[in-house]
Amino acid sequence: MQKENFNDLLAFITVAREGSFTRAAAQLGVSQSALSHTIRGLETRLGVRLLTRTTRSLSPTDAGERLLKTVAPRFEEIEFELAALSELRDKPAGTIRISAAEHAASTVLWPKLAAFLPDYPDIKVEVNINYGLTDIVADRFDAGVRLGEQVAKDMIAVRIAPDLRMAVVGAPAYFARHAPPHTPQELAGHNCINLRLPTYGGLYAWEFERNGQELNVRVEGQLVFNSSTPILRAALAGFGLGCLPEDMVAQHVRDGHLQRVLEDWAPSFQGYHLYYPSRRQASPAFALVVDALRHQA
Numbered sequence: 001m002q003k004e005n006f007n008d009l010l011a012f013i014t015v016a017r018e019g020s021f022t023r024a025a026a027q028l029g030v031s032q033s034a035l036s037h038t039i040r041g042l043e044t045r046l047g048v049r050l051l052t053r054t055t056r057s058l059s060p061t062d063a064g065e066r067l068l069k070t071v072a073p074r075f076e077e078i079e080f081e082l083a084a085l086s087e088l089r090d091k092p093a094g095t096i097r098i099s100a101a102e103h104a105a106s107t108v109l110w111p112k113l114a115a116f117l118p119d120y121p122d123i124k125v126e127v128n129i130n131y132g133l134t135d136i137v138a139d140r141f142d143a144g145v146r147l148g149e150q151v152a153k154d155m156i157a158v159r160i161a162p163d164l165r166m167a168v169v170g171a172p173a174y175f176a177r178h179a180p181p182h183t184p185q186e187l188a189g190h191n192c193i194n195l196r197l198p199t200y201g202g203l204y205a206w207e208f209e210r211n212g213q214e215l216n217v218r219v220e221g222q223l224v225f226n227s228s229t230p231i232l233r234a235a236l237a238g239f240g241l242g243c244l245p246e247d248m249v250a251q252h253v254r255d256g257h258l259q260r261v262l263e264d265w266a267p268s269f270q271g272y273h274l275y276y277p278s279r280r281q282a283s284p285a286f287a288l289v290v291d292a293l294r295h296q297a
Contacts, residue, residue, distance in 0.1 A: 006040075008039075008041065008042040008045075009042070009067075009071055009075070010028075010037055010075065011024070011028060011035060011038045011039060011042070012039060012042055012050060012051075012064070012067070012068075013068060013071065013072045013075065014027055014028055015035065015039060015051065015058070016050075016051070016060045016064060016068045016177070017068075017072075019057070019058055019059065020058060021035055021036060021058065024113050024141035028274060029138060030061070039051060040192045046063075048061070048063040049061050049064075049254065050063055050064035050067060051061065051064055060151065065281070067071070083229075091120065091121075091122050091283040092120060092121035092122065092123060092284040092288055093285060094122075094123060094124070094283055094286070095123075095124040095125070095126060096123065096124070096125050096126070096142045096143070096285060096286055096289050097125075097126045097140070097141045097142050098126070098127050098128070098141060098142065098143050098144065098145065098274075099127075099128045099130050099134040099136055099139070099141045099143075099144040099145070100127060100128070100129065100130070100144065100145035101129065101130065101145070102129050102131070102227050102228060102229060103228055103245050103248060104145045104161070104272045105127050105129055105145075107161075107245075107247060107248070108145070108160055108161045108272050108293070109111075109145065109160075109293065110127075111254070112160075112292055112293050113125055113289075113292070114272075115292075116288075116289070116292035119148075119174070120285075122285075123285045123288065123289065125289065128141065130198075130216050131197070131198045131226060131227060132198040133146070133150065134246050135275075136275075136276070137277055142276060142286060143274050143276040143286075143290075144274075144275055144276070144277060145160070145272050145273070145274055145275075146272070146273060146275060147164065147269050147270055147271070147272060147273070148269075148270025148271060148272075148273050149269070149270050151273050151275045153277075154277075154278060155275040155276060155278065156275060156276055156277070156278050157273040157274070157275045157279060158273060158274045158275070158290055158294055159271060159272075159273050159294070159295045160271075160272050160273060160274050160294060160295050161271040161272040161295055162269060162271045162295065162297075163268045163269060163271045164245055164246070164247075164268070164269045164270075164271050164272070165245075165246040165251075165266045165267070165269070166187075166206075166207065166243050166244065166245060166246065166266055166269075167243070167244060167245070167246045167249050167253075167260050167263070167265070167266060168181075168187075168206070168241055168243050168260065168262045168266075169235055169241065169242055169244065169249050169252070169253065169258040169259065170235060170238075170240065170241045170242070170258065170259055170261065171235060171237065171238040171257065171258060171259070171263070172238075172256070172257075172259060173238035174235075174238045174239070174240060174241070175192075175248055175259055178181055178190060178191075180259070180261045181241075181260075181261055181262060182261075182262075183265075184206070184208045184215050184217045184262060184265055185217070187206070187217055187219050187241070188219075188220070189241035190219070190240065190241050191219075191220075191221045191222060191239070191240045191241075192206075192219035192220060192240055192241045193221055193224075193231045193234050193235060193239065193241065193242045194219060194220075194221055194223065194224040194225070195224075195225060195226070195227075195228065195243070196224050196225070196226045197226075198226055203218065203219075203224065204243075205217060205218050206218075206219055206243045207266040207267055208262065208266070208267065209265065209267035210264060210265045210277070213264075214267070219243075219252045221240050221241075222239070222240065222287065223239060223240065228244055228245065228248065230262050231244060232241075232244055232248060232249065235249075235258060236252065236257055236258065241261070251286040263286075274290060274293055
């Protein structure tokens with residue numbers, strides 16, 4: 001195949017992996033129509049149909065699946081070797097892709113990266129905000145961030161933050177209309193702001209623990225969000241009770257904008273950890289990022 005057609009193969013690999021022309025076009029930085037034209041041209045040259053398209057789905061044909069399995073790993077090897085050349089440079093260089101939830105990205109990753117990156121202008125970091133339990137290997141991330149107990153045993157885990165506690169909070173305006181709960185069971189009588197978990201599609205059950213007694217409570221309320229920032233806004237506006245990371249609400253509690261309840265029921269969780277496959281060959285750039293993020297007790 002002509003060298004100038006390698007971009008066609010890369011386009012096909014991206015479409016097949018994403019299962020969507022829309023997502024693939026966004027990732028490649030081209031229009032959907034241009035990408036569709038590229039794939040049709042590749043299919044014409046090869047003389048086989050590579051993708052099956054319907055109005056609702058897109059998937060590789062048998063020929064497309066075979067091409068994906070044989071060609072994609074070779075491009076990954078090329079990309080790895082090109083990245084490895086950065087080790088020969090005077091300064092570490094490369095792009096590190098990390099998947100993390102919004103809270104971890106804003107409270108842990110960003111403060112540490114902001115202090116680290118100015119000294120290493122050739123290192124680039126891409127942070128993908130994702131509340132699901134991302135498969136970092138399949139989605140080609142260099143690392144992910146999760147709470148300690150959520151990290152798979154076959155991964156290398158590096159603690160990047162102290163232990164975490166959740167806080168149930170409400171605005172003074174809310175408590176002017178509702179008596180504060182004294183036990184988790186009393187939450188049944190409150191308007192609680194729910195968090196929908198993207199991985200399973202269900203609602204987060206608020207977790208409590210006191211004197212060795214663990215309790216998960218399914219709460220009800222008018223509002224459901226899939227991230228913590230709008231839950232905080234709604235709680236501040238007096239719409240109901242929110243269950244949020246302690247450090248996210250601490251300043252609002254000190255300022256009197258929020259009131260904390262059920263604090264004696266708040267359990268402690270293992271803090272955020274950076275995790276990555278044990279077989280990953282750490283580049284100098286990746287090793288520096290890991291060291292910069294590492295939690296100093």
